[in-house]
Amino acid sequence: MKLLPLTPDGQTPVRVLTIAGTDSGGGAGIQADSRTMALCGVHACVAVAAVTVQNSVGVSGFHEIPPETVAAQVRCVVDDIGVGAAKTGMLASTAIIEAVAAVCTEVGIGRDQPVPLVVDPVCASMHGDPLLHAEALDAVRNTLIPIATVVTPNLDEIRLITGIDVVDDATARRAAEALHALGAQWSIVKGGHLRTSASSTDLLFDGDRFLEFSSPRIDTGNDHGGGDTLAAAIASALAHGWSVPDAVAFGKEWVTKCLEASYDLGAGHGPVSPLWRLRHP
């Protein structure tokens, strides 16, 4: 696969900011984002929005960071370090979503702004444990998705956000259109949870063109953090100035390699792993 260019030793690499929740089990959230970004060769800056109590079998609770502290992390990183792209993950509440949207607009992050924003509208873990208060879905629809350069929901999140049950290509296209109508510049419908074919296809839509990104379906139960890994890889490529279709093609190939390298951890779902990159020549 075509990898992102590495910055020579001693020079400052491209920076990407993740605004998300932590995962104490290290499989998803900010841990997956930072690991992905580091192995993509970019410097990860982090704004913590929530701390989850999480392992391979589920999420037993979370603690929200005050919205003004989340916004202050974003502002101080952008003011001093500067970022080429940003990504949101678990934001937990309406108040945090509103604070993040406001500070992103203030500092020039988001669609039609200098710094592109990948929005992974995290609602729940793969175990079904909530990572977003139900009342915050309106803020996801009306405040967060409208500032997305790219939005990357999984099928469960699409059902919650749009009411559309994606079961085939026609419903996937309808969902991509609905997400675009909410204000995202590009929408992705991820096919990871559509287990009806031998391939896993993600659909990308910009209001005009549908583009498909397919990979063979990897037979693994260790897919924790897959959505974060895809979105973080896309953000890393966008920070290098790649177009959205090229960044999504990169992210799709990247997450496929990470699924192939996934490993057992704990009694539940192990993580997808970017550690294959360390063995790549």
Ligand SMILES: Nc1ncnc2c1ncn2[C@@H]1O[C@H](COP(=O)(O)OP(=O)(O)O)[C@@H](O)[C@H]1O
């Ligand atoms: N078994 C699989 N084989 C190949 N690709 C997969 C598989 N499961 C998920 N993917 C890919 O991983 C990425 C994350 O998808 P998904 O699992 O739907 O997200 P999430 O982790 O948010 O639930 C997508 O690019 C999807 O196509």
Ligand SMILES: Cc1ncc(COP(=O)(O)OP(=O)(O)O)c(N)n1
């Ligand atoms: C803190 C935190 N953020 C996000 C997730 C969900 O991760 P994601 O990669 O979207 O999907 P799954 O691994 O749950 O399929 C999380 N669990 N924790």
